[in-house]
Amino acid sequence: MGEQNQEIKTLIGREYKEGFSTDIESDTLPPGLDEDVVRFISQKKNEPEWLLEHRLEAFERWKQMPEPDWAKLDIEPIDYQAISYYSAPKRPEDGPKSLDEVDPRLLETYEKLGIPLDEQKMLAGVTVAVDAVFDSVSVATTFKKTLAEAGVIFSPLSEALQEHPELVRKYLSTVVPSGDNFFAALNAAVFSEGSFVYIPKNTRCPMELSTYFRINAMNTGQFERTLIIADEGAYVSYLEGCTAPQRDENQLHAAVVELIAMKDAEIKYSTVQNWYPGDENGVGGIYNFVTKRGICKGDNSKISWTQVETGSAITWKYPSCVLQGDNSIGEFYSVALTNNYQQADTGTKMIHLGKGSSSTIISKGISAGKGQNAYRGLVHIAKSAEGARNYSQCDSLLLGDRCGAHTFPYMEIKNPSAKVEHEATTSKIGEDQLFYCRQRGLSEEDAVSMIVNGFCKEVFKELPMEFAVEAQKLLGISLEGAVG
Amino acid sequence: MTQLIDTFVDQPGGELNETAWLEAARTQGVDRFNELGIPTQRDEDWKYTSLRALANKQFSLQSNVASADLIPAVDDEAMHRLVFVQGVLDEAASTPGDLPEGVTLMSMREALAQGDALQSVLRSAMPEKANAFAELNNGLFRDGALLKVDAGCRLEKPVELVFISSGEQTLCMPRNLIILEAGARASIIERQLSDNESTCLSNSATEIVLAENSRLDYNLIQLQGEKSTHIGGIWVQQAAGSHLSTRTMTLGGTLVRNELNVSLNGKGAHADCTGLFYGRHRQHMDNHTTIRHAAPECTSRELYKGILDDRARGVFHGRIVVEQDAQLTLADQQNPNLLLSRDSEIDTKPQLEIYADDVKCSHGATVGELDKKQLFYMQSRGLDMNLARTLLTYAFAAQVVEEIEIDSLREELIKRIAEQMHLSDI
Numbered sequence: 001m002g003e004q005n006q007e008i009k010t011l012i013g014r015e016y017k018e019g020f021s022t023d024i025e026s027d028t029l030p031p032g033l034d035e036d037v038v039r040f041i042s043q044k045k046n047e048p049e050w051l052l053e054h055r056l057e058a059f060e061r062w063k064q065m066p067e068p069d070w071a072k073l074d075i076e077p078i079d080y081q082a083i084s085y086y087s088a089p090k091r092p093e094d095g096p097k098s099l100d101e102v103d104p105r106l107l108e109t110y111e112k113l114g115i116p117l118d119e120q121k122m123l124a125g126v127t128v129a130v131d132a133v134f135d136s137v138s139v140a141t142t143f144k145k146t147l148a149e150a151g152v153i154f155s156p157l158s159e160a161l162q163e164h165p166e167l168v169r170k171y172l173s174t175v176v177p178s179g180d181n182f183f184a185a186l187n188a189a190v191f192s193e194g195s196f197v198y199i200p201k202n203t204r205c206p207m208e209l210s211t212y213f214r215i216n217a218m219n220t221g222q223f224e225r226t227l228i229i230a231d232e233g234a235y236v237s238y239l240e241g242c243t244a245p246q247r248d249e250n251q252l253h254a255a256v257v258e259l260i261a262m263k264d265a266e267i268k269y270s271t272v273q274n275w276y277p278g279d280e281n282g283v284g285g286i287y288n289f290v291t292k293r294g295i296c297k298g299d300n301s302k303i304s305w306t307q308v309e310t311g312s313a314i315t316w317k318y319p320s321c322v323l324q325g326d327n328s329i330g331e332f333y334s335v336a337l338t339n340n341y342q343q344a345d346t347g348t349k350m351i352h353l354g355k356g357s358s359s360t361i362i363s364k365g366i367s368a369g370k371g372q373n374a375y376r377g378l379v380h381i382a383k384s385a386e387g388a389r390n391y392s393q394c395d396s397l398l399l400g401d402r403c404g405a406h407t408f409p410y411m412e413i414k415n416p417s418a419k420v421e422h423e424a425t426t427s428k429i430g431e432d433q434l435f436y437c438r439q440r441g442l443s444e445e446d447a448v449s450m451i452v453n454g455f456c457k458e459v460f461k462e463l464p465m466e467f468a469v470e471a472q473k474l475l476g477i478s479l480e481g482a483v484g
Numbered sequence: 485m486t487q488l489i490d491t492f493v494d495q496p497g498g499e500l501n502e503t504a505w506l507e508a509a510r511t512q513g514v515d516r517f518n519e520l521g522i523p524t525q526r527d528e529d530w531k532y533t534s535l536r537a538l539a540n541k542q543f544s545l546q547s548n549v550a551s552a553d554l555i556p557a558v559d560d561e562a563m564h565r566l567v568f569v570q571g572v573l574d575e576a577a578s579t580p581g582d583l584p585e586g587v588t589l590m591s592m593r594e595a596l597a598q599g600d601a602l603q604s605v606l607r608s609a610m611p612e613k614a615n616a617f618a619e620l621n622n623g624l625f626r627d628g629a630l631l632k633v634d635a636g637c638r639l640e641k642p643v644e645l646v647f648i649s650s651g652e653q654t655l656c657m658p659r660n661l662i663i664l665e666a667g668a669r670a671s672i673i674e675r676q677l678s679d680n681e682s683t684c685l686s687n688s689a690t691e692i693v694l695a696e697n698s699r700l701d702y703n704l705i706q707l708q709g710e711k712s713t714h715i716g717g718i719w720v721q722q723a724a725g726s727h728l729s730t731r732t733m734t735l736g737g738t739l740v741r742n743e744l745n746v747s748l749n750g751k752g753a754h755a756d757c758t759g760l761f762y763g764r765h766r767q768h769m770d771n772h773t774t775i776r777h778a779a780p781e782c783t784s785r786e787l788y789k790g791i792l793d794d795r796a797r798g799v800f801h802g803r804i805v806v807e808q809d810a811q812l813t814l815a816d817q818q819n820p821n822l823l824l825s826r827d828s829e830i831d832t833k834p835q836l837e838i839y840a841d842d843v844k845c846s847h848g849a850t851v852g853e854l855d856k857k858q859l860f861y862m863q864s865r866g867l868d869m870n871l872a873r874t875l876l877t878y879a880f881a882a883q884v885v886e887e888i889e890i891d892s893l894r895e896e897l898i899k900r901i902a903e904q905m906h907l908s909d910i
Contacts (some may be wrong), residue, residue, distance in 0.1 A: 070528065303710075383826070396838070398841035401808070401841045402808070402842060403841065404839040405836070405838045406836060406837045407834075407835060409834060410832075411851060412852040413823065413830045413832075416825060416826055416828060416852075419850075419852045420850060422834065422848060423614075424834070424836060425844075425845070426836055426838050426845040426846070428841045429771075435895070474558060
């Protein structure tokens with residue numbers, strides 16, 4: 001193990017590869033948050049009156065809420081007045097119509113990340129529409145036509161507000177109410193941009209939808225708001241991938257994602273998150289405080305969350321499912337990796353209300369360096385959820401003797417016909433496992449890589465193909481060497 | 485300003501004529517209780533157990549004599565028995581018997597009157613800042629049991645501590661201290677009793693200190709009437725090579741909270757903690773355990789089984805902490821639960837907090853009703869549905885009960901559970 005530990009150490013010491021920032025002039029608000037800022041954002045977005053009221057109400061609530069401190073996280077106090085709440089690339093009025101019109105420096109940024117828009121289109125023959133969010137305003141929207149033909153609405157939230165105000169108004173904040181929690185309230189007050197997806201009845205979305213988020217301007221927290229609605233019998237797979245340039249100051253990210261699945265509909269939401277985790281001394285890095293929740297409104301509907309969390313200094317994220325429809329299904333697949341001083345407190349909530357609703361939770365936590373990794377989840381079976389079923393499995397892998405892995409599952413069962421199982425294990429890579437691989441001719445490093453990848457396999461296989469590749473790559477980069 | 489202690493407890497004062505250090509410790513306990521207040525459900529540790537029923541009541545420390553028929557009729561020769569009524573030793577009812585050399589068993593009040601020997605040990609197993617009820621006990625306890633087994637000594641017969649509460653809104657607060665020196669061995673039965681009409685609150689605190697290679701078998705049997713509330717805490721400090729087994733059997737009480745805190749401080753210590761909670765009617769049973777692995781090569785096993793019928797509610801909170809130095813830890817925790825009725829409920833929180841890498845820790849929790857296939861099989865063998873259900877439920881419970889090492893106690897509980905399930909009537 002000595003040699004391997006050395007290897008891990010040298011590779012763990014590597015710098016964040018994707019750290020750079022593109023120099024684009026931003027139309028940025030000075031730091032600070034008050035009612036005027038909320039009004040400014042709303043006005044800038046040309047929003048209807050009801051939304052402004054909604055924002056102001058959320059802001060009022062937020063002011064009265066205490067910051068949550070129950071998570072197993074060590075958070076430096078955040079000065080909410082030191083954050084700038086709006087930043088948009090210049091020239092928003094004459095936004096680009098095609099890739100050619102996109103600021104070449106922006107394209108260059110994407111290229112550095114290895115995810116140029118062009119390549120996305122061609123990857124494995126799958127057509128992917130990318131609504132790239134660069135800071136807060138969408139600058140490139142592709143494949144809109146194909147989607148429009150299918151009747152699918154996929155646009156920035158601000159655009160949807162102009163074009164489909166009734167849809168947005170009907171569903172916005174219905175899954176995550178503005179007073180839901182501290183960060184959701186903050187988001188409801190100051191959200192600047194996001195994606196809106198509507199899949200009409202009995203429509204299978206013709207392509208995987210994808211948004212790449214980036215945090216770019218210094219000190220601008222990103223407050224994204226995503227709303228996805230799958231009407232009766234519809235299907236959509238949505239990919240969210242994140243990378244951020246290297247910064248020394250902590251940046252706050254408090255996004256809200258709402259999913260609504262009607263009768264027989266299915267939404268698959270996949271995330272690969274690779275924001276800047278801070279350096280090896282725990283300096284800098286993104287604070288990722290996200291509220292994600294989906295509701296299976298109709299019978300036989302399904303919502304599936306898959307996440308690969310390798311970045312951010314602090315992750316506070318619990319993608320949840322409210323299983324309201326009978327026989328509805330909720331799934332949560334997660335790989336969370338913490339290295340150096342990274343901290344993650346992540347998990348899910350499965351709220352079973354409908355008869356025969358079922359949920360599966362597979363969570364894999366990997367801790368290395370001085371990382372702290374916690375799974376926190378709730379399975380709630382209401383009295384009405386006759387015959388509900390849950391299976392949860394939380395496994396933790398520890399690499400190194402200064403890290404921590406924690407499991408905090410909550411189970412509240414009010415119906416005797418429910419079947420709920422929870423299992424959790426914590427271990428390190430076994431000497432016998434390594435020995436076996438070694439005697440089959442694998443190098444120590446390959447063996448570790450194979451074992452870690454095997455550890456995460458159940459989650460990776462849930463990712464769309466092109467994402468699975470990226471996820472494996474990210475895991476390798478983040479684990480530096482242990483995975484090869 | 486009126487303090488919580490004044491509204492919660494009737495006449496907490498009283499002439500005790502105690503030494504200065506004990507008085508200071510009591511004042512500190514009362515102050516902390518006032519400061520902490522009665523926990524609410526906003527407190528994470530009390531998320532699923534509401535104490536609202538206690539909040540606006542006043543409890544009386546006045547002791548009155550309990551009916552003698554509560555005292556279990558077991559062979560006097562088989563055990564060293566101390567009986568406490570309202571938390572105070574009842575000498576007439578106690579039968580300590582002949583104790584082997586090197587074993588001290590006496591009432592706490594007597595021990596404290598003998599001098600300052602307890603100053604350094606009392607409160608030594610409890611954390612510096614304990615919860616509100618432990619602090620209340622620190623402040624107001626009147627009596628309890630002290631058991632000390634000298635190095636290498638061995639108690640052949642079990643020690644039985646019987647705590648009887650009675651009366652309306654009475655408060656009884658036994659304080660027990662158990663010290664096993666190196667290589668000592670003992671087994672203890674703590675029996676919590678009250679009559680069916682009693683609306684008492686018993687708030688017990690037991691500190692256990694296990695020295696190197698000592699071995700303790702602790703059986704907590706909760707058989708209080710269904711109007712009584714019990715909040716009890718056990719704190720255990722284990723040195724290297726010591727072995728603890730606890731059997732927590734909760735069958736009685738209207739609201740029962742059993743806290744068990746075990747700290748494995750020495751290399752190779754082992755804790756084996758099992759429990760059964762069988763709630764019926766409107767009973768609320770909460771088992772709250774923390775096992776802290778603070779030294780390398782320690783092992784722990786936890787198995788708590790819950791059976792909930794009628795409108796009963798069960799809570800299990802199991803926390804395993806493995807500290808950074810506790811390499812080569814082996815910890816396992818299981819909490820299977822059986823819900824027998826539509827109105828029963830279970831809330832379970834099995835938690836792992838791990839800071840060391842070379843460990844094997846696992847936990848599991850399951851909730852369900854009886855297996856339909858098993859029921860079908862038994863029916864196909866000619867058993868009626870009712871009997872099949874009862875037999876399966878009984879078998880579920882028996883697994884834990886059968887691990888009780890004291891034969892007479894095991895048999896008594898098996899009989900009692902069978903009776904509660906009406907197994908003999910079928």
